[in-house]
Structure formats: C-alpha cells, structure tokens
Amino acid sequence: MKQYLAEKISAVLKSLNYDGGTKLTFEKPKLEAHGDLTTNVAMVLAKTVGKNPRAVAQEIVSKLSFDAQDVAGVDIAGPGFINFRFTGRFFTKQIAEILAQRELFGKSTVGAGKKTQVEFVSANPTGPLSVGHGRQAAIGDTIANLLEWTGHDVTREYYYNNAGRQMRMLAESTYARFRQLSEPDFPFPEDGYQGEYITAIAEELKEGQGEKLLQLEKEKALEICKSFAEDSLFQSIKQVLGRIGVTFDVFYNEDSLYSSGKIKEVIDEFRKKGLAYDKDGAVWLKTTALGLEQDRVIVKSSGEPTYRLPDIAYHREKFKRGFDLIVDIFGADHISTIQEVLAGVRSLGYDPEKIKVVIHQFVTLMRDGQQVKMSKRLANFVTLDELIEEVGPDVARFFFIMRATSSHLEFDLDLAKEQSEKNPVYYVQYAHARIASILRFAESQKTIEKSTEIQNPNLDLLKEPSEVSLAKLLLEFPEWVEGTCFAYEPHRLATYLHDVATAFHRFYHECRIVIPEHDVSKARLALCLATKIVLSNGFNILGISAPEKM
C-alpha cells in the first residue's frame, strides 16, 4: 500500500516540480482518528518551496485520486500532515492471507542467506545459573527466533571456559567439601565457592567414587573433582535452560583456542602489526593506537593470558567461520570489554560493523515489596532453576523479555505467581484460550466443520469498528516481527501481542460470534482464527506456550 501511495504522490510532486530528491515516508499515526497512513512530505518540502506546509499539502491532495474500493479518504491535518484512510474492506479482505499462511504468517526473507551467530548465556560451569542468566537466555533465544523468522540462518552458541583459576577453585572447593564429609575440620579454601550446591556435588561424588578418592594423591583427586563438578554443573545448566525451551547448536570451549594455537596466532599478528609490546614481563596490547584510553595487558607476567585475548581470538574465529552477522548478548558488567574486543577485531582486518552487541541491564527480584538481595555467598541466592520452579516457564520467559533490554528489570515474584488478571502473561494467553474455546463451541454447533479451518468466509461482512481495528492490527504482525528483530528489542513484540489480546477482547464483547446469521458468524470465526494464528506465532517467537484451555 505504501508503494502504491508513493507512486501516486511522486507523480504529483513531479508535475508540481517539487521533487528535489525528498524522501517519501509513511507512518502509521498514533491515533486512529488520524487515519491509517500519514506522510509529512508537505512539511519537509515547505521550506525549500517557500510556502507554508498546509498550502503545499493542499496542492498535492488536490491532484490525487484513488480507487474508492480501497481508499476512503484523504485529508490534511495539524501542521501539514496528509492522512490517508482506507476502507474497512481493504483490511478485512486481507485476513484471508493470514488464514492461508497460518504458521508461516509473519515470516520474511529479508535476512535470507545471512549466516548469523547469536552468542548468549556463556556462563562458566562454576555454579548454577542466576536469574540474570535467565534474562539473557530469554533475550538471546527470542532474538535468535526473530532472526530465524526474518530468514537468517542462525547458530545459537554458548561460549565457556573450563580451564583457569575459576575451575581450579571449583575443584578445590569440591575436594574440600568431599573431605569434610569424613573430616568436618578439613580446611575450606579462602576464595572457594561456598554455595550448598558444592556440598551436593561432593555427596554425589562420594556415592560414585566412594572412598577411593582419598587414596589418590591430591592433584589426581582434584582432577577428578574438577571434571565431576564440571559435568554435573553443565548438565544442570543445560537442564535448566531446557526448562525454558533454550537449546544451543554449539558449545564453544575457550580452551580449544589455546590447544589449536589460535591464541598464539593472534599474539603474533598483533606483534607483526606493531600493536603488541613487552613491559614489566607482560605482553601489552597497544589499545591507545586503536583509539582507546589506555593500553591493556593481554598476557600476564605469569604467562597466562587475560580474558581479552581469548575474547578477541574467539571473535576472530567467528569471522573466520564465515558469519555475516554476529550478535553478542552481554550483561551490563561486560560493557568495558566490548570496546577492546571490537578494536582488536578491527585491527586484525575484520569489520566490527558486523558485530551487534546487545547489552542488557540487571534483574532485581522483588518479594513482598522488598528487594531480594543476590549473593552467591548468602543463603538467599535465588537460582534460575528455583525461579522457574516458583513461577513456571511461561511466566519466567515473558517477564524476562517484558522490558527494554537497556532498562533494569524489576521481577515482581508476587505478581509473577499471581494466577489472575493482574498477571500480563495470563492476559495474552487467555485471549488464545478463549478463541480456542469459541472455535470448539462453533464446531459443536455445526457453524463450521472444523475448528482449524474455515472455508471461503465472506470477509466483507466484517464491518463493526472493533472487527476492523482487530483486522488492521493482525495485519501489522509481519512489520512488528521485522521491527522487533531489527531493533533487537524483544519486549516490543510482547507489547504488540498484548495489544492484539486487547483488540480481541474488545471485539468479543462488542460482537457475538456464534449466531444464527451463518455468513456473518463464519466471517467472525475467520477473524477469530486469524487472531489465534497471530497470537500463536507470536508466542512461538517468545518461546511461551499457546494454551487451548485455561
């Protein structure tokens, strides 16, 4: 439709000698009273033309003519907006398209052929996933889904490190807890992981290995503790993610960057480009030459690399693996590292424009109006698993993506647990369940043969304002999928689906659906089914279920 209007208007502009390469843009006005599409050309042109915007708009409008079947009216409003209003029919007839495309409605091919990687969660196996990881998992998976819906070829990837100091400490902690099972006074490492989960792992270890571990020399025993704890934690991490429908295609081990010599290659490349130098026994990256504030250590005097080096090497691998679009989902605590990685990657000859970094802010848990303090050392640490147990997977996922990623997320446990109208998740799901129920009822009344299919409805019969409004909104779904994807802001889709639910409930209250007038009834049922399709497709992207009953 925009295309159609653009052509008409361009022709008019040309005839008025107004086309100075001005961009024609159309927007959907906020208020329905302002029509269905609006353009601001007149205001943009006013200055160069030297006339007031409304006069320019008047000139343009007077030369336009349209097919009355589709366009119901054109008018000038406000400072010089030209508003176009379409007929109800124009919208309702397109409902057939939704019914035809079904679970494909909303998919597009704008990203076709783009090899895309989405990296998220990436927690090291040193403990259970936190609520913050949950937000990241939900955001990452939803963005991955959106990218798939827009045609991208998506790889979901989890980057982790099972070497280094953290894992050493995990081993020491597990070992200490294991020993304490028989000698309560066995010393616990000072910076050890104090969480109860370590004790649980030690107990499991004892059941499997028995006392044999005590016979071994300490290094050997630590090795066993490490791999046992790692396996156990990774298994539970995957299991928890699975509970909210998140799975990965690739688990990329940081350690492989060392064993394959990739780390060394990067250092060599930096040296060759004169971007690395030695000082105080350490290797420094000349980040100042890359536009940053100060140089940074990439290899410590101990010989161990800092986190930056593998991060840069990892991103270099992402490029080498042929990804056209690289999406990184990071928590706000990683903000400072990003610039370094991007600068490093650019200096290695790769285009950092291909990397999209999504930073999300933290999650605050609220219970009884009080903030739940989160600390791994204290007993009140709430794990992602516990949260899912408490509120259920749908609520967890929906709440996690409900806010803009740049906003702090206040997760109200009391609201989340509320199985009532207060809970926004149930509001949207309820609309879906309600439709399912109506369609079942219609089938039982023989208004339609099958609740999943409606043959040749006469969509011209949808004339009520609430019917037309709903139809309009449903037809916007593909634009929302694309817009949400492009913005990397999943909450927009949640907002849209909420609006769809509202539009449906309104329609439901204004129009009785299963009625003796068979043709009207069928048309309304078709609108119901189309709504159900849009909601269900949207839920699919958000990773929540579409209940047939509630």
Place this chain on the structure above:
RNA sequence: GACCCCGUAGCUCAAUUGGAUAGAGCAACAGCCUUCUAAGCUGUAGGUUGCGCGUUCGAUUCGCGCCGGGGUCACCA
C-alpha cells in the same frame, strides 16, 4: 575522576527511532455475567516526560550543562 545505562501517572513500564491530544498494567473509584471462557469489557481519576539552555515547522526522543539512581573502569572472568 573518566566512560556506559536509566530518570515519564502513587508503583512497574511503553511510546512505531524526530511527529499531531505522551499511552498500558497494577493500585483507587463507578458500572457490565439466565447467551460463545468475567484470567474479560466499559467509564472516571491520575503528568511541568528530573532541571536548564540549544538544534527546527515540531523534542520524551538529537546536542551541551547541571541534579539524582545503577553499572564499569585489574597483570579477576
């Protein structure tokens, strides 16, 4: 001190990336079920968009300066 995010209704947040009269949910108040799901709908009330300049036809959105909250600034990851 430097840099990043946030500041919008009593509370939690939106606002189609610069558009018209700033919108939802919760909380408050008043209505609507003998009919397809009341986990719903309708209405009322609630605002100097932290403050001040600037950019322009037009600013919650962009720029600068303050104020307030959070975060990051390791040879930790």
